[in-house]
Amino acid sequence: MLNFTIRRLLLAIPTLLFISLVIFLLLEASPGDPLADVPLTVPPEVKEKMREALGLGQAWYIRYVLWLKQFFWVEPVYWFDQAFGTDFSAGAQRIISFQSRSPVFDIIAQRLPQTLVVVGMSYVVGVMIAIPIGIVSAYKQYSWFDQLGTFVSMVGFSMPTFFTGVVLIIVFGVKLQWFPSVYDTTLVVRDWNSFLAQVRQMVMPVTVLALYNAAQISRFMRASMLDNLGQDYVRTARAKGLGERKVVLKHVLRNSLIPVVTVIALGLPAVFGGAIITEQVFKVNGLGQLLITAINGNDIPMVLTLTFIFAILIVMFTLIADILYGVLDPRIRYD
Amino acid sequence: MTETERQRHLDTAELVDESAGNAAVTADLPPDDPVRAGGETRSQWRDVWRQFRSHRGAMVALVLFVLVLLFVSIGPWLWTIDPTYVDIRARNSGFVAAHPLGTDQLGRDMLARLMAGGRVSIAVGMTAMLIAIFLGSMIGVMSGYFRRLDAPLMRITELFLALPLLPLLLLMVTLFREPLSQNFGPATGIFILIVSAIGATSWMQSARIVRGDVLGLKEREFILAAKSIGTPPRRMILRHILPNVLSPIMVAATLGIATAIITESALSFLGLGFPPDFPTWGRLLYDAVDQMVLYPSRVILPGIFISLTVLCVNYIGDGLRDAMDPRIRGR
Numbered sequence: 001m002l003n004f005t006i007r008r009l010l011l012a013i014p015t016l017l018f019i020s021l022v023i024f025l026l027l028e029a030s031p032g033d034p035l036a037d038v039p040l041t042v043p044p045e046v047k048e049k050m051r052e053a054l055g056l057g058q059a060w061y062i063r064y065v066l067w068l069k070q071f072f073w074v075e076p077v078y079w080f081d082q083a084f085g086t087d088f089s090a091g092a093q094r095i096i097s098f099q100s101r102s103p104v105f106d107i108i109a110q111r112l113p114q115t116l117v118v119v120g121m122s123y124v125v126g127v128m129i130a131i132p133i134g135i136v137s138a139y140k141q142y143s144w145f146d147q148l149g150t151f152v153s154m155v156g157f158s159m160p161t162f163f164t165g166v167v168l169i170i171v172f173g174v175k176l177q178w179f180p181s182v183y184d185t186t187l188v189v190r191d192w193n194s195f196l197a198q199v200r201q202m203v204m205p206v207t208v209l210a211l212y213n214a215a216q217i218s219r220f221m222r223a224s225m226l227d228n229l230g231q232d233y234v235r236t237a238r239a240k241g242l243g244e245r246k247v248v249l250k251h252v253l254r255n256s257l258i259p260v261v262t263v264i265a266l267g268l269p270a271v272f273g274g275a276i277i278t279e280q281v282f283k284v285n286g287l288g289q290l291l292i293t294a295i296n297g298n299d300i301p302m303v304l305t306l307t308f309i310f311a312i313l314i315v316m317f318t319l320i321a322d323i324l325y326g327v328l329d330p331r332i333r334y335d
Numbered sequence: 336m337t338e339t340e341r342q343r344h345l346d347t348a349e350l351v352d353e354s355a356g357n358a359a360v361t362a363d364l365p366p367d368d369p370v371r372a373g374g375e376t377r378s379q380w381r382d383v384w385r386q387f388r389s390h391r392g393a394m395v396a397l398v399l400f401v402l403v404l405l406f407v408s409i410g411p412w413l414w415t416i417d418p419t420y421v422d423i424r425a426r427n428s429g430f431v432a433a434h435p436l437g438t439d440q441l442g443r444d445m446l447a448r449l450m451a452g453g454r455v456s457i458a459v460g461m462t463a464m465l466i467a468i469f470l471g472s473m474i475g476v477m478s479g480y481f482r483r484l485d486a487p488l489m490r491i492t493e494l495f496l497a498l499p500l501l502p503l504l505l506l507m508v509t510l511f512r513e514p515l516s517q518n519f520g521p522a523t524g525i526f527i528l529i530v531s532a533i534g535a536t537s538w539m540q541s542a543r544i545v546r547g548d549v550l551g552l553k554e555r556e557f558i559l560a561a562k563s564i565g566t567p568p569r570r571m572i573l574r575h576i577l578p579n580v581l582s583p584i585m586v587a588a589t590l591g592i593a594t595a596i597i598t599e600s601a602l603s604f605l606g607l608g609f610p611p612d613f614p615t616w617g618r619l620l621y622d623a624v625d626q627m628v629l630y631p632s633r634v635i636l637p638g639i640f641i642s643l644t645v646l647c648v649n650y651i652g653d654g655l656r657d658a659m660d661p662r663i664r665g666r
Contacts, residue, residue: 018494026507154392158649160641162600162601167634167635174627269499277601277604295505295509303506307506310499314497314499318496
């Protein structure tokens with residue numbers, strides 16, 4: 001298992017390098033100019049100076065290697081300094097955003113909590129809804145509950161999140177006025193009232209994402225339960241006189257959770273991607289919104305870093321899913 | 336009993352065994368000669384259709400999907416108002432006889448715009464799906480059939496699976512919309528861009544499924560037989576491999592339409608899709624969000640069309656999957 005993990009980690013390095021190169025070259029090929037908004041009255045030689053100040057003067061491979069160095073060396077060293085009060089990174093250039101001229105990672109650190117709170121919460125809620133639904137609809141296959149669950153989950157992942165979000169805003173934000181339709185990120189939770197306000201503004205974005213996730217996960221849960229319910233060991237467990245509750249919740253559930261856990265791990269990075277849209281609908285200023293403003297503003301370092309972070313998340317969670325599968329299912333051996 | 340007779344007998348027994356599969360022992364065995372059972376000819380596709388019809392959800396979905404297709408294809412012939420015609424005096428009208436679904440803030444007829452938008456959305460979905468399926472099945476068959484290509488092609492597939500797709504799509508669309516619209520005109524340029532971007536980023540699942548099936552198929556006797564009479568690889572793939580992996584490809588294709596439609600409307604919703612005077616369902620929804628408090632119907636109508644189409648396509652895919660699965664079929 002350890003061997004497998006190390007081999008996969010080593011394999012992840014060229015994969016990630018290649019992905020970063022693809023993203024970098026894609027940005028390089030773009031006709032967009034980060035200086036497009038500079039007024040025409042600025043003389044060309046000044047513009048050239050500005051271009052150099054942004055680090056755009058050199059050949060692309062030099063800038064690519066420079067960015068790699070900043071991402072993998074300068075930034076970690078900087079955090080190390082922050083944590084232990086050393087100054088190894090003195091004088092080293094961090095990755096700077098074109099738009100705000102401040103370090104990219106500082107902006108990401110500002111935005112991360114919003115995304116994590118909303119996305120993380122919705123994923124937890126989604127899983128909590130999905131697993132019981134999956135269990136019941138598999139146990140009572142073709143019952144009205146199963147039929148309804150199948151239909152609802154089909155509808156759930158057929159409705160795009162921007163549509164469910166907008167409908168929720170119209171119904172609960174505008175007509176009923178229960179929840180605020182815009183997410184207020186300046187809100188600080190200090191006392192009970194501000195906590196309530198925070199909960200109220202989180203309800204709608206979390207519901208939208210949770211519904212979407214629950215729809216998919218409950219399908220997997222149902223299929224996996226159905227696979228296991230027909231197995232011989234279930235018959236054995238019943239034959240030796242175990243109670244129905246124990247058979248289903250202990251024997252079948254634990255075995256059916258194995259593939260579902262990996263699906264949950266695999267789906268996590270995709271949720272960050274899906275959150276781009278939900279954040280746009282509810283005006284949450286998280287990572288997704290940051291990415292979109294950066295793309296619109298030709299902010300190359302920001303786009304590159306953010307997209308690469310998404311790629312790292314995907315590679316990491318794929319690895320985690322594979323390892324989890326091996327840990328949970330002793331029949332699977334990777335050696 | 337001569338040798339050939341005995342062989343035929345054995346074959347029939349084997350066939351019976353196979354088609355009985357893991358059905359209960361007490362169940363009626365299928366007739367010994369399944370091809371001429373009941374006097375009518377049975378083909379694989381007729382069986383698939385028969386099984387498909389018994390999936391009630393899929394049948395309803397198929398009917399609805401055909402209705403949506405008729406709505407967007409024949410609709411503009413019956414409802415001849417130009418979707419881009421600006422009638423500023425009739426702007427923001429409700430549901431009246433002249434405009435059954437109202438008008439938008441410039442007085443453009445919503446019914447006509449929904450029809451035109453649906454045409455584009457469904458065309459994008461179908462074309463992107465065709466590209467993705469073509470790429471996916473080609474790469475899947477190649478890597479399953481030629482052992483030498485297997486490792487590199489699967490590496491590429493894994494690389495693509497590790498790409499953050501939505502950010503990359505956003506990036507591609509923003510970066511290349513200008514040059515393409517200059518070369519092909521705004522509408523065609525964006526169409527080519529979106530379709531190829533979606534197609535190029537969604538072939539991986541089908542490639543993996545097809546590869547798995549081809550790997551299993553390669554071990555079968557009829558492939559060995561075909562190989563031993565000297566069939567060249569090209570004919571081998573086209574005549575023997577492809578028809579046998581058609582069913583997973585078709586299921587993946589149906590589900591691919593749904594994802595492509597959703598992705599296109601998501602791009603439009605983020606303001607990165609088609610130009611404003613060129614309606615798609617996603618674009619209509621996006622345009623109406625600003626005024627959703629006053630005119631919620633304009634948001635809800637295109638949203639319902641997107642969801643309905645995607646729901647239908649998903650149900651059809653579900654039904655197809657059941658119908659194509661020989662373990663379920665005939666039960």
